[in-house]
Amino acid sequence: ETLYTRDCLRRPTPRDLQRLLQKAEARGFPRMIGSIDCMHWQWKNCPTALQGDYGNRKGQKSIILEAVAGFDTWVWHAFFGVAGSQNDLNVLGQSPVFNDVLRGQGPNITYQVNNTVYQTGYYLAD
Numbered sequence: 123e124t125l126y127t128r129d130c131l132r133r134p135t136p137r138d139l140q141r142l143l144q145k146a147e148a149r150g151f152p153r154m155i156g157s158i159d160c161m162h163w164q165w166k167n168c169p170t171a172l173q174g175d176y177g178n179r180k181g182q183k184s185i186i187l188e189a190v191a192g193f194d195t196w197v198w199h200a201f202f203g204v205a206g207s208q209n210d211l212n213v214l215g216q217s218p219v220f221n222d223v224l225r226g227q228g229p230n231i232t233y234q235v236n237n238t239v240y241q242t243g244y245y246l247a248d
Contacts, residue, residue, distance in 0.1 A: 130197050138198070139229050143243070145193045153233045155243035156190045156198065158219070160210040163187065175205035186213050190245060219245075 134142060139155070146154040168176050168183035176183045186203035188210075203213035214220055222228050223242060231243040 131200055132198060134198055134229065139231070139243075142192045143231065149193060151246065153231055153240075153243045154246055155229060155231070156192050156245055158188065158190045158245040158247050160186050160188045160203075160213055172205065176208070178208055186210070188213050188217055188219075190219060 134155075142155055143153065146152065162178075162184045163186075165176055165183040165185050173183055176185060178184060186207055186209075188199075188201045188203065189197055190199035191197045199219055201213070201217050201219070204216060207213045207216060219228075228242050230241060233240055
């Protein structure tokens, strides 16, 4: 077990999900599991051999961190994009969070919007 895995950087338990859902609903976001965002860190000293894989269209070298957090800043997921990911959509396409959802292994949270029943929670993104 690593330093933070007991409290952070682990999948939410059913009890955690209940707490996240209650806090989100109290703040006007019913059935929201967490907030997801990608952050780009400029990689000033990127090795020459890796510059093609970590460069964006402007020629800047960066590494991308995707994170999911709750309202209380509990970070329960972090994923660094791999070589060639270069933008948020590519990182999300490789994300373990969305791979689980696509395999039907995401948290099962049933709710209805406009007469349509949904079986999963959602993530707030910007």
